[in-house]
Amino acid sequence: MLTFKADQPVAGNALLRAIQEQSGARVQDCYQCGKCTAGCPVSSFMDLMPRQVMRAVQLGQADLALHSSTIWLCASCETCSARCPMEIDVAGVMDALRHLALARGIQPAEKNVVLAHRVFLESIKRLGRVYEVGVVAGLNLGTLHPFANVVDVGLPMFLRGKLNIIPERATRGEVKRIFVNVKGT
Secondary structure (H helix, E strand, C coil): CCCCCCCCCHHHCHHHHHHHHHHCCCHHHCCCCCHHHHHCCCHHHCCCCHHHHHHHHHCCCHHHHHCCCHHHHCCCCCHHHHHCCCCCCHHHHHHHHHHHHHHCCCCCCCCCHHHHHHHHHHHHHHHCCCCHHHHHHHHHHHCCCCCCCHHHHHHHHHHCCCCCCCCCCCCHHHHHHHHHHHHHC
């Protein structure tokens, strides 16, 4: 059983302030209804449920929140954010926690997740959207498994028309501004 207790008084909660500054989310408004957890498609793979991560942030338990695999397994699908009755951007909180963990040099327990995070963001940064083939190729090369999932997963998806070999480019102006703004924070 996981026990939560405040590491810092709420007024001095540096984690809560940092997450609110980075994500704009008012984590203190979370009243632990559990709708974020109930809707999460990957919660069964997480060590902490999304509501538990929110509680850890509320209580200033940085070690618990930043070392959890949950922040790295979050698919950023935003189901949690859409279901939150307090309109808290839970997915944004998870993203802010990932950035804070990286800034503090905390390595996630999930193998290669930082590589996946960087390859995914680089795809968006370069093309304005995710290029699935490029992301998989980057992961395969980065993990030194260049042909992983190519025949068993990639080829059937390509034959069904689910993968584009040539990347599509989105209008990158807005995406570029987002990356510039994020670097500025």
